Every structure is written in structure tokens, then in C-alpha cells.
Amino acid sequence: MYSDNDIKIAGDKPSEQIKKNREARLKENSGIDKAEIKKARSWGKAVALKFIEDARESSADGNEATNGEMLVQRRMLLSFTATVGFEQLSSDDALSGIAQKSFLDTIKAADSNLYRTSGDTGAFSFYYLAFRRGGEVDRRIGQTFAMLCSHDGDPIFQELGEALYCWFLSVVKTAAKENGII
Numbered sequence: 001m002y003s004d005n006d007i008k009i010a011g012d013k014p015s016e017q018i019k020k021n022r023e024a025r026l027k028e029n030s031g032i033d034k035a036e037i038k039k040a041r042s043w044g045k046a047v048a049l050k051f052i053e054d055a056r057e058s059s060a061d062g063n064e065a066t067n068g069e070m071l072v073q074r075r076m077l078l079s080f081t082a083t084v085g086f087e088q089l090s091s092d093d094a095l096s097g098i099a100q101k102s103f104l105d106t107i108k109a110a111d112s113n114l115y116r117t118s119g120d121t122g123a124f125s126f127y128y129l130a131f132r133r134g135g136e137v138d139r140r141i142g143q144t145f146a147m148l149c150s151h152d153g154d155p156i157f158q159e160l161g162e163a164l165y166c167w168f169l170s171v172v173k174t175a176a177k178e179n180g181i182i
Contacts, residue, residue: 040095044102046175073148075118078168080127085172141165
């Protein structure tokens with residue numbers, strides 16, 4: 001039989017080490033310059049405006065009934081790319097989070113439907129797996145895009161996904177330069 005004699009239950013109070021870590025993080029986060037916060041918000045907003053522009057243009061270009069799934073996957077890929085770009089280009093995790101929040105808030109304020117269809121955690125999980133696998137990230141992201149569009153192995157969809165990822169990452173980088181992030 002199983003015995004739970006060796007299981008230890010943590011108390012209600014956090015350990016001293018956890019308290020020290022929290023205090024250290026609070027000190028670090030409170031030290032962020034207000035100008036840097038403003039730059040991060042502006043960066044997130046600039047990327048969001050480009051995202052919104054692309055979503056409107058791509059919806060107007062084709063038949064949404066036929067290409068609806070691809071449009072949703074395109075939005076998710078671009079949203080993922082923005083998230084990764086904020087993480088890669090930001091000097092601080094807190095500033096990356098501020099840029100990400102500004103990005104999402106701007107999209108939500110402009111178009112709540114676009115906001116709802118641009119952040120599926122399931123698709124993000126697949127993209128993160130491809131991203132973190134290392135080596136040939138662009139190609140792996142393209143393959144993941146094709147798979148999520150139900151065109152697994154289709155070189156046209158793979159190349160489209162790769163091109164979208166590279167293009168939008170350059171948009172995020174350009175906006176970072178324009179807003180004094182890098």
C-alpha cells in the first residue's frame with residue numbers, strides 16, 4: 001500500500017527565502033525609470049497599430065469564409081511574434097511585460113473581436129515549442145503555421161508562415177528602434 005508519511009505539507013506562511021526573493025523583485029521593479037515605462041508603452045502601441053492595420057488589410061483582401069482559418073492563424077502568429085519580439089529586444093522583463101500589455105490593450109480598445117482571435121494559448125504553445133527548439137527558428141515557425149492552418153507539410157504555407165514571422169519580427173524591431181528601446 002501507499003503511505004503518505006514522507007509527504008511534507010507547507011505551512012500557511014511563506015519561507016524566509018521566498019520573502020527575500022519577493023522583496024528583492026519589488027525593489028528591482030520599483031527602480032524602473034518612468035521614461036523607460038513610457039517608451040515601452042509607446043513601443044507596444046506602435047506594434048499593435050501595425051498589427052491592426054495588417055488584420056484589416058488581410059481581411060479585406062480575400063474571402064473570409066474561405067480563408068477564415070488562415071486569417072485567424074495569421075493573427076495568432078503575428079501576436080506570438082510580437083510577444084517574442086518584446087521578450088528578445090527588451091532589456092528588462094518588466095518592460096517587456098509593459099510593452100505586451102500596451103500591445104494587447106491597444107488591440108482590445110480598437111477591435112474586441114480582433115483581440116479575442118489573436119491570443120489562443122494552444123497555438124502559442126505550438127509556436128513556443130518551435131521557437132525554443134533552437135536552430136532554424138524561422139523554418140520551424142513556418143512549419144508550425146502550416147500545421148495550424150491544416151496544411152501540414154505544404155511548402156507554400158510553410159514559406160508564408162516563415163515570411164510572416166520574419167516580417168513582423170522586423171516590424172517589432174523597427175518600432176523598438178523608433179521608440180528608443182534599442
